[in-house]
Amino acid sequence: MYRKSIGRLALSSLLIGSSLIYAQDDQASLSESAIQGKAVFAVCQSCHDASLNPPKAPPMYGVQRRYQRQYENQQAFVDAIVQFVSQPTEDRALMKHPIKKLGLMPALPLGDDMLSNIATYIYEENFEPPCDHWANAISSEKGKGKHRKQVQSSFNELCK
Numbered sequence: 663m664y665r666k667s668i669g670r671l672a673l674s675s676l677l678i679g680s681s682l683i684y685a686q687d688d689q690a691s692l693s694e695s696a697i698q699g700k701a702v703f704a705v706c707q708s709c710h711d712a713s714l715n716p717p718k719a720p721p722m723y724g725v726q727r728r729y730q731r732q733y734e735n736q737q738a739f740v741d742a743i744v745q746f747v748s749q750p751t752e753d754r755a756l757m758k759h760p761i762k763k764l765g766l767m768p769a770l771p772l773g774d775d776m777l778s779n780i781a782t783y784i785y786e787e788n789f790e791p792p793c794d795h796w797a798n799a800i801s802s803e804k805g806k807g808k809h810r811k812q813v814q815s816s817f818n819e820l821c822k
């Protein structure tokens with residue numbers, strides 16, 4: 663029942679978003695597991711969509727970069743995401759700033775197989791740099807905090 667409704671959510675998002683989100687489809691370069699993960703990724707995008715303003719979650723571009731920096735191989739990357747999403751805790755989180763801003767992510771116990779497909783997709787996808795998200799953060803975060811500085815330098819490097 664739960665699985666079914668998630669399937670329906672993913673399907674309707676696919677239909678609505680197909681021309682936008684899936685326009686530059688590089689499906690050919692994704693593994694079988696990542697293709698299956700991509701098909702249900704709308705569940706995550708409902709919060710992690712980089713175009714949401716105000717944001718509901720950090721864009722996946724930054725999540726991917728942070729996890730790739732932390733974990734040297736794909737298996738460790740995937741395992742860590744599966745574990746976090748099944749049961750998010752502040753201790754497990756690598757990114758402290760979003761928790762401060764948005765609170766802890768709710769647990770999404772979708773099953774290890776589905777989460778592992780989604781995490782594989784997050785590992786393999788070439789996400790666009792979230793330029794609009796960064797621009798919004800730069801204008802809303804006054805001052806010279808560490809996060810704002812990082813955002814500014816990413817923006818300067820990738821969005822100008």
Ligand code: HEC
Nearest residue numbers: 705706709718719747754755756757760761764765766767
């Ligand atoms: C209801 C909104 C919501 C949904 C749906 C959601 N997330 Fe999140 N996610 C958040 C928020 C808020 C944060 C930042 C706070 C935190 O880290 O808990 C976050 C953070 C994360 C992080 C970073 C954790 C860290 O180490 O700091 C990962 C990884 C993640 N989400 C994966 C996912 C995946 C995969 C899905 C889909 C299966 C998903 N999220 C769906 C709200 C959401």
